[in-house]
Amino acid sequence: MPETPLIEMRGVSYSYRRGEAAEVAALQDIDLQICPGEFVAVVGANGSGKSTLAKLMNALLLPTEGEVSVSGLSTLQEEYRWDIRRKVGMVFQNPDNQLVSTTVEEEVAFGLENIGIPTDEMRQIVPEMLGDVGMGSHLRDEPHNLSGGQKQRVAIAAVLSMAPDCLVMDEATSMLDPQGRADVLDVTRRLCRERGLAVIWISHFMEEAAEADRIVVLNRGAVAADAAPRHLFAGAVELEDMGLDTPAVTQLAGEMRSRGFSIPAGITETDELVRAICQLYLKT
Numbered sequence: 001m002p003e004t005p006l007i008e009m010r011g012v013s014y015s016y017r018r019g020e021a022a023e024v025a026a027l028q029d030i031d032l033q034i035c036p037g038e039f040v041a042v043v044g045a046n047g048s049g050k051s052t053l054a055k056l057m058n059a060l061l062l063p064t065e066g067e068v069s070v071s072g073l074s075t076l077q078e079e080y081r082w083d084i085r086r087k088v089g090m091v092f093q094n095p096d097n098q099l100v101s102t103t104v105e106e107e108v109a110f111g112l113e114n115i116g117i118p119t120d121e122m123r124q125i126v127p128e129m130l131g132d133v134g135m136g137s138h139l140r141d142e143p144h145n146l147s148g149g150q151k152q153r154v155a156i157a158a159v160l161s162m163a164p165d166c167l168v169m170d171e172a173t174s175m176l177d178p179q180g181r182a183d184v185l186d187v188t189r190r191l192c193r194e195r196g197l198a199v200i201w202i203s204h205f206m207e208e209a210a211e212a213d214r215i216v217v218l219n220r221g222a223v224a225a226d227a228a229p230r231h232l233f234a235g236a237v238e239l240e241d242m243g244l245d246t247p248a249v250t251q252l253a254g255e256m257r258s259r260g261f262s263i264p265a266g267i268t269e270t271d272e273l274v275r276a277i278c279q280l281y282l283k284t
């Protein structure tokens with residue numbers, strides 16, 4: 001039996017009102033399913049509709065047409081919205097805009113308080129959650145003294161305190177240095193693997209997207225492709241026409257193929273290319 005989707009979009013369109021009459025069609029006729037525990041990357045050029053898609057997933061925006069449901073609950077029904085926002089947690093781009101408390105532990109406790117967790121239970125859960133994102137030794141730190149990557153990990157812990165089924169990371173690494181980016185991606189992947197959280201990873205770093213189970217490509221508000229990274233990067237979809245790169249290792253593999261080396265299509269990881277090159281030498 002097919003798995004019940006965690007998030008389902010059916011015929012979803014969204015237009016922003018601009019001024020009196022003009023409307024901006026940000027998304028058109030999107031059909032998309034996200035299953036529990038999946039790690040799905042969403043990529044697309046600036047303005048292609050990624051953030052709009054993210055906000056539709058947790059009822060921050062409501063579709064102009066069509067329907068979005070989370071665990072079978074439609075975002076159009078007002079009585080489900082609180083539940084839906086708990087189930088689908090969001091982390092945004094700017095780490096400085098998401099933390100509101102004076103210490104790291106308060107930041108996480110705030111969410112727990114909101115859902116009525118008793119104080120003594122909270123004392124146990126808060127360090128656990130911060131430990132889960134590698135911030136267990138920063139409980140008493142002030143958020144503004146942390147690095148960007150540390151702030152994003154605290155933001156993730158705060159979202160975890162709501163016991164979500166899905167994390168939506170909207171370009172959550174784009175303002176971070178390479179170390180911060182790697183740390184946030186590692187933590188997110190681990191939460192997906194160990195806690196079975198579904199992850200929507202919105203990013204313009206193709207190297208990051210290449211690590212997802214599936215990549216959804218948005219182009220001018222429509223789904224242009226929805227495939228496993230190796231299929232997408234094997235060359236069937238013209239990513240460059242949509243303002244997107246392929247990972248450097250995929251480009252290098254393609255360059256070698258075009259020069260006659262027998263390298264398989266759709267390589268997305270450095271290790272794979274290294275193995276393919278070793279194979280060539282073993283054959284000669």
Ligand SMILES: Nc1ncnc2c1ncn2[C@@H]1O[C@H](COP(=O)(O)OP(=O)(O)OP(=O)(O)O)[C@@H](O)[C@H]1O
Pocket residue numbers: 016017018024025026044045046047048049050051052053
């Ligand atoms: N609040 C708004 N009011 C009017 N138009 C908007 C608003 N927010 C987004 N848009 C428009 O909707 C379209 C999709 O925007 P969206 O922010 O979803 O794209 P995006 O893929 O997230 O872009 P970026 O890569 O820049 O974050 C764009 O044409 C954008 O200009």
Ligand SMILES: [Mg+2]
Pocket residue numbers: 050051052171
């Ligand atoms: Mg955006």
